Amino acid sequence: xxxxxxxxxxxxxxxxxxxxxxxxxxxxxxxxxxxxxxxxxxxxxxxxxxxxxxxxxxxxxxxxxxxxxxxxxxxxxxxxxxxxxxxxxxxxxxxxxxxxxxxxxxxxxxxxxxxxxxxxxxxxxxxxxxxxxxxxxxxxxxxxxxxxxxxxxxxxxxxxxxxxxxxxxxxxxxxxxxxxxxxxxxxxxxxxxxxxxxxxxxxxxxxxxxxxxxxxxxxxxxxxxxxxxxxxxxxxxxxxxxxxxxxxxxxxxxxxxxxxxxxxxxxxxxxxxxxxxxxxxxxxxxxxxxxxxxxxxxxxxxxxxxxxxxxxxxxxxxxxxxxxxxxxxxxxxxxxxxxxxxxxxxxxxxxxxxxxxxxxxxxxxxxxxxxxxxxxxxxxxxxxxxxxxxxxxxxxxxxxxxxxxxxxxxxxxxxxxxxxxxxxxxxxxxxxxxxx
Amino acid sequence: xxxxxxxxxxxxxxxxxxxxxxxxxxxxxxxxxxxxxxxxxxxxxxxxxxxxxxxxxxxxxxxxxxxxxxxxxxxxxxxxxxxxxxxxxxxxxxxxxxxxxxxxxxxxxxxxxxxxxxxxxxxxxxxxxxxxxxxxxxxxxxxxxxxxxxxxxxxxxxxxxxxxxxxxxxxxxxxxxxxxxxxxxxxxxxxxxxxxxxxxxxxxxxxxxxxxxxxxxxxxxxxxxxxxxxxxxxxxxxxxxxxxxxxxxxxxxxxxxxxxxxxxxxxxxxxxxxxxxxxxxxxxxxxxxxxxxxxxxxxxxxxxxxxxxxxxxxx
Numbered sequence: 001x002x003x004x005x006x007x008x009x010x011x012x013x014x015x016x017x018x019x020x021x022x023x024x025x026x027x028x029x030x031x032x033x034x035x036x037x038x039x040x041x042x043x044x045x046x047x048x049x050x051x052x053x054x055x056x057x058x059x060x061x062x063x064x065x066x067x068x069x070x071x072x073x074x075x076x077x078x079x080x081x082x083x084x085x086x087x088x089x090x091x092x093x094x095x096x097x098x099x100x101x102x103x104x105x106x107x108x109x110x111x112x113x114x115x116x117x118x119x120x121x122x123x124x125x126x127x128x129x130x131x132x133x134x135x136x137x138x139x140x141x142x143x144x145x146x147x148x149x150x151x152x153x154x155x156x157x158x159x160x161x162x163x164x165x166x167x168x169x170x171x172x173x174x175x176x177x178x179x180x181x182x183x184x185x186x187x188x189x190x191x192x193x194x195x196x197x198x199x200x201x202x203x204x205x206x207x208x209x210x211x212x213x214x215x216x217x218x219x220x221x222x223x224x225x226x227x228x229x230x231x232x233x234x235x236x237x238x239x240x241x242x243x244x245x246x247x248x249x250x251x252x253x254x255x256x257x258x259x260x261x262x263x264x265x266x267x268x269x270x271x272x273x274x275x276x277x278x279x280x281x282x283x284x285x286x287x288x289x290x291x292x293x294x295x296x297x298x299x300x301x302x303x304x305x306x307x308x309x310x311x312x313x314x315x316x317x318x319x320x321x322x323x324x325x326x327x328x329x330x331x332x333x334x335x336x337x338x339x340x341x342x343x344x345x346x347x348x349x350x351x352x353x354x355x356x357x358x359x360x361x362x363x364x365x366x367x368x369x370x371x372x373x374x375x376x377x378x379x380x381x382x383x384x385x386x387x388x389x390x391x392x393x394x395x396x397x398x399x400x401x402x403x404x405x406x407x408x409x410x411x412x413x414x415x416x417x418x419x420x421x422x423x424x425x426x427x428x429x430x431x432x433x434x435x436x
Numbered sequence: 437x438x439x440x441x442x443x444x445x446x447x448x449x450x451x452x453x454x455x456x457x458x459x460x461x462x463x464x465x466x467x468x469x470x471x472x473x474x475x476x477x478x479x480x481x482x483x484x485x486x487x488x489x490x491x492x493x494x495x496x497x498x499x500x501x502x503x504x505x506x507x508x509x510x511x512x513x514x515x516x517x518x519x520x521x522x523x524x525x526x527x528x529x530x531x532x533x534x535x536x537x538x539x540x541x542x543x544x545x546x547x548x549x550x551x552x553x554x555x556x557x558x559x560x561x562x563x564x565x566x567x568x569x570x571x572x573x574x575x576x577x578x579x580x581x582x583x584x585x586x587x588x589x590x591x592x593x594x595x596x597x598x599x600x601x602x603x604x605x606x607x608x609x610x611x612x613x614x615x616x617x618x619x620x621x622x623x624x625x626x627x628x629x630x631x632x633x634x635x636x637x638x639x640x641x642x643x644x645x646x647x648x649x650x651x652x653x654x655x656x657x658x659x660x661x662x663x664x665x666x667x668x669x670x671x672x673x674x675x676x677x678x679x680x681x682x683x684x685x686x687x688x689x690x691x692x693x694x695x696x697x698x699x700x701x702x703x704x705x706x707x708x709x710x711x712x713x714x715x716x717x718x719x720x721x722x723x724x725x726x727x728x729x730x731x732x733x734x735x736x737x738x739x740x741x742x743x744x745x746x747x748x749x750x751x
Contacts, residue, residue, distance in 0.1 A: 202578065274560075316534065319556045320575070
């Protein structure tokens with residue numbers, strides 16, 4: 001068998017400005033032909049009628065908990081969950097135990113990713129040694145082992161002098177620096193967005209300034225250093241405005257948001273359900289609206305699932321003790337398609353751009369485009385069948401989600417990675433389609 | 437045609453906060469409390485309402501008076517009472533709240549009275565177990581029986597709160613008592629003014645209808661029907677929220693000089709335990725405008741009513 005003919009789907013490839021029903025031929029791991037194509041006997045045909053065919057999704061920030069917390073998630077289970085979510089590439093953050101801050105640990109992530117034979121897994125190396133924020137990590141070694149970016153996620157580098165040096169050093173390696181924006185002192189013990197809701201619930205607050213102050217600092221440092229920077233998990237209206245101004249002023253900044261911060265607000269906290277505990281915290285409906293505007297007008301470049309798998313033991317606790325974040329690789333496309341595209345707030349083409357084209361560009365990894373000669377990282381999405389989000393069917397080991405039982409449309413049906421059909425008819429193909 | 441029966445207004449199996457209670461539910465509860473208050477004056481201070489039932493005080497924070505109040509309330513209703521006092525450090529290290537509760541429930545328990553430092557802990561527990569849960573204080577969120585007993589005491593003295601003005605003075609930010617009082621008084625028509633330094637009063641509360649904020653106790657003294665003082669926790673000083681207890685006391689402490697500038701019939705409330713000389717001077721605490729001990733007595737009746745109602749009793 002030489003390849004595949006993906007037949008009759010609606011090809012949406014924002015990088016080429018394509019939105020048309022056509023066939024895609026895949027051979028030797030690459031896209032070889034696009035158009036109205038005749039069948040050939042030595043290839044497998046994939047019927048994509050009524051499906052959307054898009055470049056596979058690319059996530060620039062996921063947490064896979066491996067090494068160190070394999071009871072919560074492994075690189076394998078995370079990469080498989082990525083398949084189920086329509087992703088063909090994911091960038092694994094270094095907040096593991098030990099952290100990925102040297103060549104050997106980056107090589108471990110890359111190797112385990114390869115062995116999972118699911119989505120491509122790229123290590124993201126720590127910016128500072130041990131993610132402690134005090135001295136630079138061996139970034140060149142990590143780059144040699146496959147690191148595509150550097151970040152001290154899931155935290156920010158507190159000291160401005162260290163962060164400046166990290167930007168400068170990473171610039172030599174021509175790899176993006178990614179960071180969330182959070183002033184740890186302003187955050188304190190906070191767990192919920194500052195305002196009436198948190199105050200009535202008695203929850204310690206994280207003001208929007210916690211993000212905006214650090215965002216301003218980071219933008220200034222990037223401007224000073226003329227360095228490229230990617231800011232993760234923006235959550236407030238003012239953050240979007242700051243980015244917009246910085247872009248106009250020529251700062252080399254890109255940014256991303258998570259589905260939770262776009263779709264959910266602090267109003268959801270009233271039941272103290274730990275599934276809604278996020279960092280940064282869920283903000284106001286006005287902030288959500290500003291994020292949607294930013295997605296539409298191009299201020300925001302990408303959406304990251306920010307997949308943060310959690311075990312029951314760390315999540316099913318009192319709200320203030322529960323770990324922030326949830327697994328989200330398997331829900332991101334569905335909830336965004338349902339609540340942004342079906343409601344006509346965002347075009348499907350822009351959604352693909354935010355989930356695939358742009359993150360691939362930011363990370364400078366293969367994928368994100370389906371032109372002839374490109375790697376065949378391709379996902380067929382079923383956007384017509386309604387389904388209920390059912391955490392018990394997740395391939396991720398983490399079963400907590402704020403979207404439990406939500407009725408949604410938009411779900412990956414087939415996924416090719418590098419021309420291999422690794423997910424077919426909603427199932428992994430690797431181990432005889434057995435769900436693991 | 438059948439006679440129309442009075443429908444019971446109270447259907448709750450839990451008491452988790454003030455906000456979700458309707459005025460009618462509170463009135464039904466107070467009607468019950470009123471009849472229970474009389475029980476405490478008898479020589480045999482007991483009714484058989486909860487005979488055979490088990491109430492557990494599950495306390496993750498040190499509290500003597502609230503626990504004793506709940507214990508006496510349960511005993512006066514003839515329930516069996518057990519205390520489970522968890523070490524505060526066991527929260528982060530040891531068994532989870534749900535596991536602990538399930539262990540207790542497995543021994544046959546009808547009501548859990550929970551005191552816990554995490555806001556929302558009572559609601560979280562109630563959504564994970566199927567016995568009755570009574571919130572005896574959850575972090576800075578709510579202390580509903582305190583809010584109810586404060587309201588009961590005010591109504592007992594003033595008849596109605598419509599058009600009345602109540603000041604709550606002190607560390608509003610960290611106080612479940614302040615939140616519970618504020619919401620309870622509002623439900624019965626009182627205007628509430630929150631008084632304290634800006635570092636200890638959430639600005640957002642001024643968005644609530646009928647609630648205002650003042651940073652000057654002197655400015656509101658002559659204008660209120662009741663003053664609820666809060667206990668000032670010394671650790672807030674360490675957190676840099678105010679410079680010293682001396683300065684706090686000078687700005688926000690209630691003393692006889694300030695009392696003279698109040699209306700003659702002003703009521704002084706304090707949830708206890710009092711820091712005499714800090715938020716309240718002894719002469720005010722023991723003076724004729726003080727309702728501090730009435731609060732304690734009423735608290736017992738209110739807690740009896742709460743335990744009775746969540747167990748399915750009707751007003």
